[in-house]
Amino acid sequence: MIWIAxxxxxxxxxxxLFRISENKxxxxxLEYHNExxxxxxxxxxxxxxxxxxxxxxxxxxxFGKFIEQHLKNGRTFATxxxxxxxxVLAHTIIGxxxxxxxxxxxITGYYLLLFILLGIFTSYYPWNxxxxxxxxxxxxxxxxxxxxxDLLIMVLPTTSPIPALSFTAERSNGVVANEIRNLVRTxxxxxxxxxxxxxxxxxxxxxxxxxxxxxxxxxxAYLEGVPAVETLKQQSISLRRQFFQKKRGEAKKLPTxxxxxxxxxxxxxxxxxxxxxxxxxxxTGL
Numbered sequence: 001m002i003w004i005a006x007x008x009x010x011x012x013x014x015x016x017l018f019r020i021s022e023n024k025x026x027x028x029x030l031e032y033h034n035e036x037x038x039x040x041x042x043x044x045x046x047x048x049x050x051x052x053x054x055x056x057x058x059x060x061x062x063f064g065k066f067i068e069q070h071l072k073n074g075r076t077f078a079t080x081x082x083x084x085x086x087x088v089l090a091h092t093i094i095g096x097x098x099x100x101x102x103x104x105x106x107i108t109g110y111y112l113l114l115f116i117l118l119g120i121f122t123s124y125y126p127w128n129x130x131x132x133x134x135x136x137x138x139x140x141x142x143x144x145x146x147x148x149x150d151l152l153i154m155v156l157p158t159t160s161p162i163p164a165l166s167f168t169a170e171r172s173n174g175v176v177a178n179e180i181r182n183l184v185r186t187x188x189x190x191x192x193x194x195x196x197x198x199x200x201x202x203x204x205x206x207x208x209x210x211x212x213x214x215x216x217x218x219x220x221a222y223l224e225g226v227p228a229v230e231t232l233k234q235q236s237i238s239l240r241r242q243f244f245q246k247k248r249g250e251a252k253k254l255p256t257x258x259x260x261x262x263x264x265x266x267x268x269x270x271x272x273x274x275x276x277x278x279x280x281x282x283x284t285g286l
Contacts, residue, residue: 074133095123144174
């Protein structure tokens with residue numbers, strides 16, 4: 001009964017916060033609704049309603065900046081910290097509800113453990129998505145950027161930056177090529193965004209320090225006429241050196257991973273085979 005009381009207290013607190021909060025609509029919710037997939041489809045409406053509670057706080061401090069950087073790196077949750085914490089709150093409420101209901105219904109044994117793990121997984125899901133998507137996209141950017149720069153360097157001495165970028169982007173794939181195509185399209189269209197704003201948007205979307213440095217070099221070359229080829233060559237060399245160090249670090253960890261995999265999958269089998277004659281002997285009375 002105590003678990004039901006805790007659950008009701010939780011819902012009462014949420015309803016109170018919901019009542020005292022102001023109704024401020026974040027236009028990025030529209031972008032998030034177009035982005036959602038899998039599990040998020042079932043919680044997006046609840047998350048949007050709970051955003052009224054998250055909107056009470058306008059400043060999340062240093063931790064908020066840390067989260068915002070990962071949002072930009074992974075381009076998840078419409079890169080909005082308010083939307084992210086709203087989704088976190090929704091999944092946490094669902095996860096805690098699952099755990100408290102399983103405790104209140106006197107479920108025992110493996111079923112109780114299963115429900116508790118389900119509640120924990122549900123609560124942790126937005127955090128896992130945030131960090132995994134951020135890591136995945138950063139890896140893709142840093143892996144494709146050296147090849148993009150090398151191809152760009154072959155073209156850049158013979159033409160101006162924007163045609164060179166257009167030529168390179170059309171012959172490349174990946175995150176960097178997509179963002180550069182958007183940059184070229186924005187600059188060429190002469191729309192509402194100025195050239196400086198277009199470069200800033202591209203830098204913000206790519207987000208990683210290496211990509212920002214790359215965009216800054218292109219910006220200086222296009223807007224101020226600063227020679228860029230040598231700088232780009234150094235950036236490419238530095239990125240390839242980082243890539244090599246990363247792969248070497250992964251190779252050093254490989255023996256340990258193989259030992260763990262072997263221990264998990266094969267050691268129980270070897271122990272069973274070793275004890276099999278003893279078990280058979282005990283069974284036959286020998």
